[in-house]
Amino acid sequence: MTDTIKIGKVSIARTAALAPMAGVADRAYRLMCKKYGAAYVVSEMVSAKGICYSDRKTAELCTVTDEERPMAVQLFGSEPDFMGEAVKIVLEYRPDIIDINMGCPVPKVVGTGAGSALMKDIKLASAVTEAAVKAAGDTPVTVKIRSGWSADTINAPEMAKALEAAGAAAIAVHGRTRDMFYSGQSDSNIIKAVKEAVSVPVIGNGDVTDGASCAEMYRQTGCDLVMIGRGSYGNPFIFRETESLLRGEAYEPPELREKMRVMLEHIRLILELSEKCEELAMHEARKHAAWYMNGYYGSAKFRGRCYQLSSYAEAEALAEEFIELQESREINRL
Numbered sequence: 001m002t003d004t005i006k007i008g009k010v011s012i013a014r015t016a017a018l019a020p021m022a023g024v025a026d027r028a029y030r031l032m033c034k035k036y037g038a039a040y041v042v043s044e045m046v047s048a049k050g051i052c053y054s055d056r057k058t059a060e061l062c063t064v065t066d067e068e069r070p071m072a073v074q075l076f077g078s079e080p081d082f083m084g085e086a087v088k089i090v091l092e093y094r095p096d097i098i099d100i101n102m103g104c105p106v107p108k109v110v111g112t113g114a115g116s117a118l119m120k121d122i123k124l125a126s127a128v129t130e131a132a133v134k135a136a137g138d139t140p141v142t143v144k145i146r147s148g149w150s151a152d153t154i155n156a157p158e159m160a161k162a163l164e165a166a167g168a169a170a171i172a173v174h175g176r177t178r179d180m181f182y183s184g185q186s187d188s189n190i191i192k193a194v195k196e197a198v199s200v201p202v203i204g205n206g207d208v209t210d211g212a213s214c215a216e217m218y219r220q221t222g223c224d225l226v227m228i229g230r231g232s233y234g235n236p237f238i239f240r241e242t243e244s245l246l247r248g249e250a251y252e253p254p255e256l257r258e259k260m261r262v263m264l265e266h267i268r269l270i271l272e273l274s275e276k277c278e279e280l281a282m283h284e285a286r287k288h289a290a291w292y293m294n295g296y297y298g299s300a301k302f303r304g305r306c307y308q309l310s311s312y313a314e315a316e317a318l319a320e321e322f323i324e325l326q327e328s329r330e331i332n333r334l
């Protein structure tokens, strides 16, 4: 396996990338994943039309800091003209890559003809991609798709070929149909079929939850890069784990105390980067705290308590209490 891949002019380590996740993978999250080994990160999706009408959230969503690179800003939209204009605006933030979302299943996005609705209109999807490519100059444009709209209309390989012809520099494939939303199993075979259909790099995505499933995704699909979404919830370490496994190096999973230390580091970063007061910014941090505590004895009860956190000091105290609970359980077991 080669160590790096190239998307246009951008080199990316061939380990694992962080998937775009609106409402989750914000700057603090991306920085944590980067610190623990993510090879590449993508912004939360941003509306192309919203950018053109100078939506107040543009700067917050599109800013790319050097620590996050290589990073893509992801746009969604179904109108080629708006897409081209939006790309020109986004270029001011100097993203390494511009990614177009053609996989989002939510009715609010699909209802405008964007996201996975474009899987039903390959001609329009190509026109949107062409407009982005033309506006992007030498910044590569990639597209993230699903396997198809529904089980009877699986068309990812055909769609990927058309997008490659429209100038896409890589295709990311989530192996579920739009109708599946996020349930059922992601299909690796469709990712393999896309890899066989195009010559640009293919990014495989769906249900990678640890180093072993990442290696399996590479093996089964022949994809050029693996992208991880939900498997990184409360677990930025997944990127170190996949990197170690792929490089044949030993990997020691973090002890609980280390996990709690990293959780608090993540919360501090959320508070530092937020423009809100501590109490409101803590609302953002709550779900992350709950995720870091997943999978342990008494997690359910502690998760509930995470959703009541309103200060950093409370988070610190809760982490200490959680550690004590697990340690006392260990002692009782001996």
Ligand SMILES: Cc1cc2nc3c(=O)[nH]c(=O)nc-3n(C[C@H](O)[C@H](O)[C@H](O)COP(=O)(O)O)c2cc1C
Binding pocket: 019, 020, 021, 022, 023, 024, 043, 044, 045, 074, 101, 102, 103, 104, 144, 174, 182, 205, 206, 207, 208, 227, 228, 229, 230, 231
């Ligand atoms: C909360 C959440 C938000 C998401 N937001 C986006 C998004 O903004 N753009 C996008 O292309 N995909 C988005 N996705 C889809 C993920 O990028 C990914 O394709 C999907 O979760 C499957 O990968 P996984 O099984 O590793 O989570 C989102 C998924 C989740 C769970």
